[in-house]
Amino acid sequence: MDPFDRAYAAIQEHGICARSSKSELWSLYKLTKLACKYEFPLIIELGTFAGASSIIMAQALKHCNRGGKILSVDNGSEIDLDVTKANLEKSGFSSRIDLIESGDNEYLISCIPDTIDLIYIDSRHTYNHVSETLEIVTQKVRAGGIIAGHDYCPVEPGVVRAVEEWKFRCKDYLVGWALDESFWWTMKRWW
Numbered sequence: 535m536d537p538f539d540r541a542y543a544a545i546q547e548h549g550i551c552a553r554s555s556k557s558e559l560w561s562l563y564k565l566t567k568l569a570c571k572y573e574f575p576l577i578i579e580l581g582t583f584a585g586a587s588s589i590i591m592a593q594a595l596k597h598c599n600r601g602g603k604i605l606s607v608d609n610g611s612e613i614d615l616d617v618t619k620a621n622l623e624k625s626g627f628s629s630r631i632d633l634i635e636s637g638d639n640e641y642l643i644s645c646i647p648d649t650i651d652l653i654y655i656d657s658r659h660t661y662n663h664v665s666e667t668l669e670i671v672t673q674k675v676r677a678g679g680i681i682a683g684h685d686y687c688p689v690e691p692g693v694v695r696a697v698e699e700w701k702f703r704c705k706d707y708l709v710g711w712a713l714d715e716s717f718w719w720t721m722k723r724w725w
């Protein structure tokens with residue numbers, strides 16, 4: 535079994551609820567590998583929920599033989615974070631994932647340096663919130679780093695509007711690509 539299938543099977547076996555489809559998690563897995571250019575990549579997730587997407591990113595980090603951790607931020611508004619912690623333990627990846635119990639934008643502003651290799655945005659899907667997140671992270675991603683997000687689709691018009699307006703304003707990033715059902719990503723220019 536290849537490493538992605540192994541991690542996905544573990545998620546299912548432990549009954550860990552995922553809010554993303556298998557093909558979206560596969561896209562996230564590939565992007566994480568693409569972002570692992572350095573020995574200790576800085577990888578952030580906004581919106582851990584039950585831990586499925588963190589586990590997939592941690593598997594990619596392991597497969598690239600990189601150090602470092604996934605810093606995954608959740609304020610517990612939609613899930614009991616003790617359940618998330620238990621899921622991460624069961625998955626065998628808890629040593630590679632730091633669950634940060636905090637509001638995402640507050641945490642980004644106060645604790646994250648300007649060297650993000652990959653940030654996966656999947657927390658609060660309102661226009662104002664996603665716009666604020668994108669404003670904060672624009673300068674915090676290193677050249678060649680990646681911003682990705684979930685729920686870019688008609689049922690979340692706030693996400694679509696925030697991403698489109700940001701892309702129009704922000705010339706530092708290559709054109710965003712939509713992959714799978716509702717997964718988007720873009721890479722910061724390095725020239």
Ligand SMILES: C[S@@+](CC[C@H](N)C(=O)[O-])C[C@H]1O[C@@H](n2cnc3c(N)ncnc32)[C@H](O)[C@@H]1O
Pocket residue numbers: 551552553554580581582583584585586587607608609610611612613636637638639656657658
């Ligand atoms: C869509 S779920 C994340 C799904 C997860 N990435 C996955 O693929 O399984 C959104 C999560 O974001 C959290 N959340 C919502 N607003 C937040 C905020 N302002 N700061 C941090 N976490 C937030 C919720 O508690 C919820 O667990």
